[in-house]
Structures are given as structure tokens and as C-alpha cells.
Amino acid sequence: MMVWSLQALLFISALSVVSARIFTDEQVSKLETFVEGVMKCRQIPGQTVAVVVEDETWVRGFGLADIEQGVNVTKDTLFGIGSLTKAFTTTLLAMMMDESNGSITWTTKVKDILGPDFAFVDEERTGKATLRDLLTHRAGLHPAKYAISAGFPQNFTLAELQKRFRYLPEVHSFRDVYEYNNWPYALIGRIVELLSGEPFEVTLEKRLFKPLGMKHSRVLGKTISANDTGMAKPYYNVENKLVLTDPSVYDIHPLDAGGGIASSAEDMAKWMHFLLRQGVTEDNVTLVDYTTLVEVFKFHEYMPYGALASKPKYPVMNLEYGYGYAWYLSVYKEYNVSMHTGELNSYTSYIKLYRDFDIGIFVSESGPGSTYASFTENLISFYISDILLADEPWLNVSTACSYPQPWGTWLSTLQNNSDVTNTDVECLDCYIGKYGHRLFGDVDVKKGPGASLELFYGRLRGSLNTTDKEATFKLDLWEPFRFYARPGNATMLVEVIFHGFNNGKYSFVVFGYPHTMTFTRGISFYNEIIFTTINPEISGQGVEEMSSFLLVFASLCAAFSILY
Structure with a gap:
């Protein structure tokens, strides 16, 4: 306990140096060199970064939003943030709880909101499943990622999804294990619709985007397309060539509540400020009660995924150990972190909050989408964290480009076509x-x-x-x-x-x-x-x-x- 207290004092001392401007000119120069170097070696076309410390904000755009047209990424360029959307959906639900005067809580049964005609795949889930079960990925239902990729008819609404949800199969016993799943968050989106009386994207705009001043943020497939002006165009490394992907694959309705938001560094900085102010806007308006909001950051489910980096193999420890409501609980070095990743085809995003110290970091990129580049935003967040922690960064451009080497090894090129025969089909x-x-x-x-x-x-x-x-x-x-x-x-x-x-x-x-x-x-x-x-x-x-x-x-x- 004494060690932690000493570390906290040292952190606060370092924080007082950077809070006025967040970074010194020298730190900005080193950070920009680091980001640009990593982007080059990992073939990232465009990236955006937002850092908040107390009431201060630092945002930057890097690279190109549109390679063909030579358009630069700015602080207002939009990126698909994928599963970072879930925290917005959960916050909307928390606001609805406040307005229910206690009639709806995190442990309210789903069927009590959606009505007697609603059903899961079996009687046990139908009778017992609560909002908490949906939010913590422990309902044991099929993740069905290919169905999301395949897409749904344009007229397939959340109301229709509610009717058909009983056809989502189980893959685990109810409340038996954690397995990440977007479908329950789509159902939370439907619940938000019912409680607000308006479509999910309208409620999102009215209740969060507008009050927070997130004037550029949109919902992909609903209020913006991936190829619209203002978006960072999504690129993917296909057969070692950077290719512009089809904008249609970024419309994931009716699962928008699980991953459909497009946002910018400037807007995400406002979002992080709101969360670190514990549900209060820049204009000092409380949108959600602190006692309700704080529940989303608490430990609710064990998550067995382990560490991206751990000692003694790596110089530091970065351990993910649990899940709240749309937030992972992790530890970087000895500091508690609330974080989440977001991946939507070419787009990869990351948000990290050091809530004890009013620090937030957001990173998003528009490609190249391959597994090799998928943790780049993590590495950049490590570098920024070290600066704010007044630690010597354990990464430089060289090691960030070779990561996980020299500490670990990466899988060789994945090929799974060795059993293909390409013979004529009989019958x-x-x-x-x-x-x-x-x-x-x-x-x-x-x-x-x-x-x-x-x-x-x-x-x-x-x-x-x-x-x-x-x-x-x-x-x-x-x-x-x-x-x-x-x-x-x-x-x-x-x-x-x-x-x-x-x-x-x-x-x-x-x-x-x-x-x-x-x-x-x-x-x-x-x-x-x-x-x-x-x-x-x-x-x-x-x-x-x-x-x-x-x-x-x-x-x-x-x-x-x-x-x-």
C-alpha cells in the first residue's frame, strides 16, 4: 500500500508538469516522430490521436484521410471506432435508468423491459437473463460474426431483431464463461429505443453527441458512409497492396449499438472529458448520475485473455483481467486502466482512461487492417502513457516496428489452403x-x-x-x-x-x-x-x-x- 501511495505521489508530481500544456515542445516532437515512424513501417495510411489531462486537450491527425486525393487527416477527420461504441450505448442505458426512478437497474430482467413475447433460445435465459448478463458477455450466445459481415436487408430494424432474437443459438451454458459478443449490445440498443421512444441513432445524437459538442460524430450506414467527405477512407493490405475497401461493409445495422459510430480525435477528447468528469458536461450539466455511471467501470466479469506484455519477458506488464459494462479492466505497469479496443474491418481504435489521474488517450487508424498492424494503437498508447507517467519510454520506433520482437515472437505467415485439391465436384x-x-x-x-x-x-x-x-x-x-x-x-x-x-x-x-x-x-x-x-x-x-x-x-x- 505504501508503494502504491508513493507511486501515486510521484505520478501527481509528474502530472503537475504536463497538465498546463500536456506535452512540452520536445515531447511533442518525440511523439510525432514516434507515431510517424510506426505508421511508415506498419503501412498505416491515416491515424488520429487525442490526449486529455484534467481540463486540457491535445489532438493531432497523421497521414492521409484519402490517398487518391491527397487529403490529410485532421483533428476532425472521422474514423470508425468499432466497439468503442458500446460505451456510448451503455451510457445511454445508464441515463434511462436514472430517469426510471429505480424501476430499471443493471439487474432488471430483459423480458421485463421487452415484454412477454420476447424470448431467448431457451427458457432459462428467457426467465433469468438481466441487463448485466448482456453487458458482460456472459449470456453464452453465438457471436455469429459472419452474419454481421454478410449484412441484413435495409428494412431490418431493431424491432425485427427483437422478434428474431430467440433464433440466436447458445454456444455455452448460461453465465458459464465470458465470450465477446456484439449481438447482446444490439439488443441493448433496442432497449434504448424503447425507453427513449426514438430510433437509437436519434437518441445517440440528442442525448450524447449534441450535449457534449461532438458535432462531427455520426453512425456508419445511417448518417454517414465510409466514403463520404470527412471520413478517413478505409484501406486494407490485400496481397501486400494497400487497397481501398468497399464502403458497404461498414454498415453493420441493426448492430449499430455495438460498433457503428464514426468519430474524430476532437470529438473523442470531449467524450473522454465527460467520462473523467463523471458524467458532467463542459457546461457543468450532469447527464448521468455518478453512482449509476461508476458501475460501468467496476469489475463484473473475469476475462481470461491475459497479458499483451508481461515481465520478465517484456520490460513492462500490461494485463487485462476483467470486464465491466463496455470497459475492460487492466493494469499498465502499476496503474489501473479502463480501456477498450474497437475493430471494424480496416478501422482499428483504442481508448484508455487513467481515471485516478484524469488522463485519457484515444488512437484510431484507417488501415491496413492486417493482424500485423492490429496492435499499433496499443503501442502508441504505451508511448504516450510513459511520457505522462514521467517514465522513460520502453519503446522506440525500432522496437515498435519489430514488436513483439525482440522480446517475443510472431507467428509465421498464416496459410490454411494446404488441403485444397481444386478437383471437379462430384454430384x-x-x-x-x-x-x-x-x-x-x-x-x-x-x-x-x-x-x-x-x-x-x-x-x-x-x-x-x-x-x-x-x-x-x-x-x-x-x-x-x-x-x-x-x-x-x-x-x-x-x-x-x-x-x-x-x-x-x-x-x-x-x-x-x-x-x-x-x-x-x-x-x-x-x-x-x-x-x-x-x-x-x-x-x-x-x-x-x-x-x-x-x-x-x-x-x-x-x-x-x-x-x-
Whole structure:
């Protein structure tokens, strides 16, 4: 305890030096050199940084928002912030709780808000699940990331999602384990809609963006597109070339409440100030009661992902150990941190709050989206933290470019096409046809050139390559998701398995990771919905076969918190 007190005193002493201007001219020069050097070696087209200390703000744009037009990133350039959106959604929910005069709390049952017609996949969840279960990723439901990528019809609303939520399968026992999931936050978005009486994006604008002066922030797919003026254009490293990605893949409705916000360094600085003021605006208006807001930063769920860096292997410790409500709990060196990552295809973002010392750091980049660059924003936050902590930075441009070397090692280039045979498909008619799911949508398997097959699933489409296993294929995605299949110099194909052979045709097609999704012949997303519980085998639990590569990649994403 004495050690911590001494460290706190030293920190406060250092803080008094930087609070007036945050950084000295020399520190600014070193920080800019560091960021620009890391951007160059990691092929980052555009990046934005915001730092707040007490009432002071420092913001900078780096690189290009539009390579083709030569447009620079500024403090007002918008970036997709991915899962950093979740904290906005949770704050809106907290505001609704305050207004409910105690009738709604974090432990209120979901069905008590959504009504008796609402249901999860089983009676236990339907009867017991609370807002806390949704917020802490412990509901045990299918993450179904490919369904989000495939997209939904434009007229598919949160109200419709509420009706179909019973078709989201379970993958774990209720409250058994933590597994990150965007779908429960979409349901929180629906709850915010019901309690506010307005669409989620309207409530977000009225209740947070406008009062905080976040005048540039928008919702992707609703109030702005990724290729609109003011956005940092999203680039991805595809086959070792930086490619502008299709703006349509950044519309993730109806899951906007889980990852749809586009914001700028200037606006995110205002957001961090608001959080560090404990729910009070710059104009001294309380938007959410402190006793309600503080709950989002508390430990509510153990998170077993471990450390991005730890002693003695690394010079410092950076340990993530728990989850609150849309905030990870971590320790950098000996300091408590509230943080979150956000990943939406090309965009990668990071927010870090040292709440004990009124410090906030935000970093966002517009590419290149490959795993190699995915933790760059973390490294920049480390460098900034060290300056504010009055410590000698343990990273320089050289080690940040080689990271995790010289301390650790990185996986060799990932390839999972060694089992591809590319032979003619026997019995094309056995596979051809439409397969559906009540929530995830429809898959259409068609005849390709010669004796080959092609798969069409919303925005996900590509060729089905034969493998050395019967009825097992590798999906090689085309545009607009070519970057899934060819990130950097890797090859990442999706395993697709057909099963349930009956009367000359397969009944089911399954794919996805870390849990497979099952689509059934004869069922369609567009059929009239019959509100019943689901056979687990048909819902996506029946087949859990994955290549060793997919297991490695899923674990990798978890380790570095590569999230929506």
C-alpha cells in the first residue's frame, strides 16, 4: 500500500508538469516522430490521436484521410471506432435508468423491459437473463460474426431483431464463461429505443453527441458512409497492396449499438472529458448520475485473455483481467486502466482512461487492417502513457516496428489452403440450392464454371474449393470481402461443410469460427416466422469442426482484443 501511495505521489508530481500544456515542445516532437515512424513501417495510411489531462486537450491527425486525393487527416477527420461504441450505448442505458426512478437497474430482467413475447433460445435465459448478463458477455450466445459481415436487408430494424432474437443459438451454458459478443449490445440498443421512444441513432445524437459538442460524430450506414467527405477512407493490405475497401461493409445495422459510430480525435477528447468528469458536461450539466455511471467501470466479469506484455519477458506488464459494462479492466505497469479496443474491418481504435489521474488517450487508424498492424494503437498508447507517467519510454520506433520482437515472437505467415485439391465436384446437384436460418439469413449455393461450386451469402460470396475431405470445401471470398481471404501475404479460407445427406441432396451447410453457423435447406430468412424454440443441432451447435489455422487465428484475435 505504501508503494502504491508513493507511486501515486510521484505520478501527481509528474502530472503537475504536463497538465498546463500536456506535452512540452520536445515531447511533442518525440511523439510525432514516434507515431510517424510506426505508421511508415506498419503501412498505416491515416491515424488520429487525442490526449486529455484534467481540463486540457491535445489532438493531432497523421497521414492521409484519402490517398487518391491527397487529403490529410485532421483533428476532425472521422474514423470508425468499432466497439468503442458500446460505451456510448451503455451510457445511454445508464441515463434511462436514472430517469426510471429505480424501476430499471443493471439487474432488471430483459423480458421485463421487452415484454412477454420476447424470448431467448431457451427458457432459462428467457426467465433469468438481466441487463448485466448482456453487458458482460456472459449470456453464452453465438457471436455469429459472419452474419454481421454478410449484412441484413435495409428494412431490418431493431424491432425485427427483437422478434428474431430467440433464433440466436447458445454456444455455452448460461453465465458459464465470458465470450465477446456484439449481438447482446444490439439488443441493448433496442432497449434504448424503447425507453427513449426514438430510433437509437436519434437518441445517440440528442442525448450524447449534441450535449457534449461532438458535432462531427455520426453512425456508419445511417448518417454517414465510409466514403463520404470527412471520413478517413478505409484501406486494407490485400496481397501486400494497400487497397481501398468497399464502403458497404461498414454498415453493420441493426448492430449499430455495438460498433457503428464514426468519430474524430476532437470529438473523442470531449467524450473522454465527460467520462473523467463523471458524467458532467463542459457546461457543468450532469447527464448521468455518478453512482449509476461508476458501475460501468467496476469489475463484473473475469476475462481470461491475459497479458499483451508481461515481465520478465517484456520490460513492462500490461494485463487485462476483467470486464465491466463496455470497459475492460487492466493494469499498465502499476496503474489501473479502463480501456477498450474497437475493430471494424480496416478501422482499428483504442481508448484508455487513467481515471485516478484524469488522463485519457484515444488512437484510431484507417488501415491496413492486417493482424500485423492490429496492435499499433496499443503501442502508441504505451508511448504516450510513459511520457505522462514521467517514465522513460520502453519503446522506440525500432522496437515498435519489430514488436513483439525482440522480446517475443510472431507467428509465421498464416496459410490454411494446404488441403485444397481444386478437383471437379462430384454430384453438383447434391449441393446446389438455398439454405436458410431465421436470424442469420440465407445461403445460396450455385454452379460455378465447369464442375465447381460458388457460395453467396449476402455480402459474403466466393468460390468453394474442394479439399481432401468429402463434402468439405474452403470458401475463397471475392470482393467486397477479399481482404478476409488475402490479408497481407496470408491465405485465409473459410471451411464450409455439408452434411445430412438425404434423398440425393445435403440438408445442411455449416461454417464460421470460433463456432459454426448452420443453414438448413428448406428454411429461409424470409419465410413467415414461427415463434418456437430451436433444435440445437439445426441452430449451429451440431458441427464444430475447424481447421487448426482457424483455432490459432481465433485465439490470436482474442489475445490482442481484435474486436468490433
